[in-house]
Amino acid sequence: MDIKKYLRKKIEYVLQTLGYDIKYAAVAFCNNDLADLQCNGAFALAKITHKSPIVLAEEIVSNLHLDGQFEISIVNGFINFKITDQFLSKIANDCAKSDRLNIAKVDKPMNLFIDYGGANVAKPLHVGHMRSAIVGEAIKKLNIFLGNNVTSDVHLGDWGLQMGLVIAQLMDDYDMGYYFGKPVPKVEITMSMLDVAYPKASLRKKEEPEFYERASEITLKLQQKVAGYYDIWQEMNKVCIAMVKASYLALGVTFDLWNGESSVNDLVPYVLDYLEKKHMVKVSEGARIIEVAEEGETQPMPPLLLLKSNGAQMYPITEIATIVDRAKVYHPDEILYITDNRQTLHFQQVFRVVTKSGIVDDSIKLKHITFGTVNGKDGKPFKTRDGGTFKLDDLIAMVTDKALEKLRENKVDVPNLTELSKMIGISALIFGDLSNVISRDYVFDLDKFMTFEGKTGPYLQYTAVRIKSILNKSDYVPMDITINSDTRDIVIQILKLIDSFDQAYKENSLHSICLALYELCSTFSNFYNNVKILSTEDYITRQNYLNLLKLVYKAIDLGCGIIGIKIPEKM
RNA sequence: GUUUCCGUAGCUCAGCAGGAUAGAGCACUUCCCUCCUAAGGAAGGGGUCAGGCGUUCGAAUCGCCUCGGGAACACCA
Numbered sequence: 001m002d003i004k005k006y007l008r009k010k011i012e013y014v015l016q017t018l019g020y021d022i023k024y025a026a027v028a029f030c031n032n033d034l035a036d037l038q039c040n041g042a043f044a045l046a047k048i049t050h051k052s053p054i055v056l057a058e059e060i061v062s063n064l065h066l067d068g069q070f071e072i073s074i075v076n077g078f079i080n081f082k083i084t085d086q087f088l089s090k091i092a093n094d095c096a097k098s099d100r101l102n103i104a105k106v107d108k109p110m111n112l113f114i115d116y117g118g119a120n121v122a123k124p125l126h127v128g129h130m131r132s133a134i135v136g137e138a139i140k141k142l143n144i145f146l147g148n149n150v151t152s153d154v155h156l157g158d159w160g161l162q163m164g165l166v167i168a169q170l171m172d173d174y175d176m177g178y179y180f181g182k183p184v185p186k187v188e189i190t191m192s193m194l195d196v197a198y199p200k201a202s203l204r205k206k207e208e209p210e211f212y213e214r215a216s217e218i219t220l221k222l223q224q225k226v227a228g229y230y231d232i233w234q235e236m237n238k239v240c241i242a243m244v245k246a247s248y249l250a251l252g253v254t255f256d257l258w259n260g261e262s263s264v265n266d267l268v269p270y271v272l273d274y275l276e277k278k279h280m281v282k283v284s285e286g287a288r289i290i291e292v293a294e295e296g297e298t299q300p301m302p303p304l305l306l307l308k309s310n311g312a313q314m315y316p317i318t319e320i321a322t323i324v325d326r327a328k329v330y331h332p333d334e335i336l337y338i339t340d341n342r343q344t345l346h347f348q349q350v351f352r353v354v355t356k357s358g359i360v361d362d363s364i365k366l367k368h369i370t371f372g373t374v375n376g377k378d379g380k381p382f383k384t385r386d387g388g389t390f391k392l393d394d395l396i397a398m399v400t401d402k403a404l405e406k407l408r409e410n411k412v413d414v415p416n417l418t419e420l421s422k423m424i425g426i427s428a429l430i431f432g433d434l435s436n437v438i439s440r441d442y443v444f445d446l447d448k449f450m451t452f453e454g455k456t457g458p459y460l461q462y463t464a465v466r467i468k469s470i471l472n473k474s475d476y477v478p479m480d481i482t483i484n485s486d487t488r489d490i491v492i493q494i495l496k497l498i499d500s501f502d503q504a505y506k507e508n509s510l511h512s513i514c515l516a517l518y519e520l521c522s523t524f525s526n527f528y529n530n531v532k533i534l535s536t537e538d539y540i541t542r543q544n545y546l547n548l549l550k551l552v553y554k555a556i557d558l559g560c561g562i563i564g565i566k567i568p569e570k571m
Numbered sequence: 572g573u574u575u576c577c578g579u580a581g582c583u584c585a586g587c588a589g590g591a592u593a594g595a596g597c598a599c600u601u602c603c604c605u606c607c608u609a610a611g612g613a614a615g616g617g618g619u620c621a622g623g624c625g626u627u628c629g630a631a632u633c634g635c636c637u638c639g640g641g642a643a644c645a646c647c648a
Contacts, residue, residue, distance in 0.1 A: 436584070535607075
């Protein structure tokens with residue numbers, strides 16, 4: 001149950017009967033040991049009513065009827081609530097009976113479309129892609145858990161200039177004649193070829209105007225699906241998507257749709273025509289643009305570029321076409337874009353055009369969720385020492401190896417050691433990433449991902465594994481839990497975990513769940529060290545502990561499930 | 572330059588719809604495995620919350636200014 005909401009409702013009722021604004025009923029968890037929850041509304045109310053906060057607090061409290069569920073005390077106007085052990089026991093038992101800790105689903109389920117991942121074809125995933133993948137996957141799982149109907153799309157970057165660049169480079173490096181119907185042997189495109197071609201082409205783009213021109217032309221031809229270029233592209237796509245899929249899968253990330261910019265190519269003429277009929281499109285320096293700046297705006301708002309001067313499509317127009325497509329096929333109530341904060345302006349522009357033009361039903365909410373970039377110690381987006389990007393697969397291999405090393409060191413005896421080390425390594429990555437506030441940049445610290453001690457994913461797994469181990473060795477029999485001073489802290493932490501779901505949903509940030517999970521595990525570990533559960537002689541007391549353990553496990557498992565961490569049998 | 576995000580312990584980060592004594596992990600110093608997995612637990616040192624002014628009973632949290640850093644800003648995505 002959501003204890004904050006529960007208590008707030010009670011206070012709201014009192015405020016209403018007393019004729020005060022219900023906004024003063026806000027309840028928060030205490031971060032001290034005076035109580036479990038507090039309401040500080042009396043102070044703010046004092047300002048309005050010119051009464052003393054103490055008098056107001058007493059007035060509120062004397063009208064509260066909490067049926068012995070809370071012990072209330074007033075300290076200088078702070079209203080403190082301590083949940084009684086009896087009520088806490090009831091809450092614990094209710095949670096134990098529910099398969100979702102009694103976490104309520106959303107009132108009105110919506111059709112949610114989530115766009116995350118943003119992998120580029122022709123390029124392996126790097127650590128920057130990890131964040132979008134992990135964050136998006138967790139937001140997806142959270143929404144599904146809370147009852148929304150979710151469709152996810154990786155939205156590949158597969159139709160822009162980078163495609164032309166790579167194709168041009170491949171044509172320089174190899175005899176690609178086969179694709180153009182010449183009687184020469186077929187060059188099979190491999191990932192390692194692309195690995196070389198992409199950085200090489202990016203560099204040449206800046207330094208060789210001729211090469212850039214050629215790549216631009218190829219991009220245009222590709223978009224017109226001219227044979228040869230299109231065939232090379234298809235081949236490239238096949239190789240790349242297979243690899244990208246595997247990388248995502250290693251992180252436990254899956255998508256319902258593997259669409260890309262190319263998927264809406266046939267919709268582009270319609271979009272262009274529609275916007276032109278609305279008299280929104282202008283020609284500027286040969287390019288088709290839309291002005292999106294608004295009167296009196298102080299921030300820079302450049303026009304949106306639809307087509308390059310050579311007629312090639314640019315990112316914004318495929319973006320708009322994609323929205324049209326999604327609206328038509330999936331009827332979403334909301335489309336969520338999860339990208340890093342550098343794309344803020346781009347989405348502002350696109351959303352403006354979509355809204356102004358009315359190209360899709362205006363009831364569709366378009367929302368951009370930005371996350372901070374993964375930076376190096378210099379505060380700039382992370383690069384390896386030689387200036388290259390750090391490949392995601394390499395990172396996964398490194399953390400997996402590290403976990404394997406640790407497992408060997410601890411002589412953990414399981415048949416599928418590789419599988420297990422992957423599970424542990426990935427959990428370190430996921431927790432290391434999600435425990436940061438979503439919108440903020442964070443420093444990529446390899447050591448942080450490589451240690452499995454302290455506030456980490458493996459710590460959560462370890463705690464859960466220990467609980468599982470005890471339960472397996474025990475004579476556990478299901479029964480009602482009775483909470484006392486030994487165990488109340490643990491249940492409070494479970495309440496905080498439940499609350500964190502609400503916060504995570506509101507903020508689209510998973511860090512609150514990560515933190516609550518860690519604190520639950522930490523509180524439990526303290527208990528674990530103080531109480532020898534299996535050797536507790538009194539049968540009832542022991543069963544009480546075991547039933548609580550079952551609940552704690554369930555809570556950890558649930559929370560970890562949302563963020564994408566799996567609990568192993570042993571570690 | 573304009574816009575925007577940020578500055579909290581040695582490092583990496585929480586805390587910011589104002590609230591009681593500013594927290595955690597790592598690192599450092601001590602303890603705790605004859606007993607449920609020590610990837611653990613307990614204790615300790617470490618802070619002018621960048622700086623200043625203001626609003627308020629009360630400011631790390633809100634407003635303004637200064638300093639410092641990141642990012643975006645027309646044919647990349």
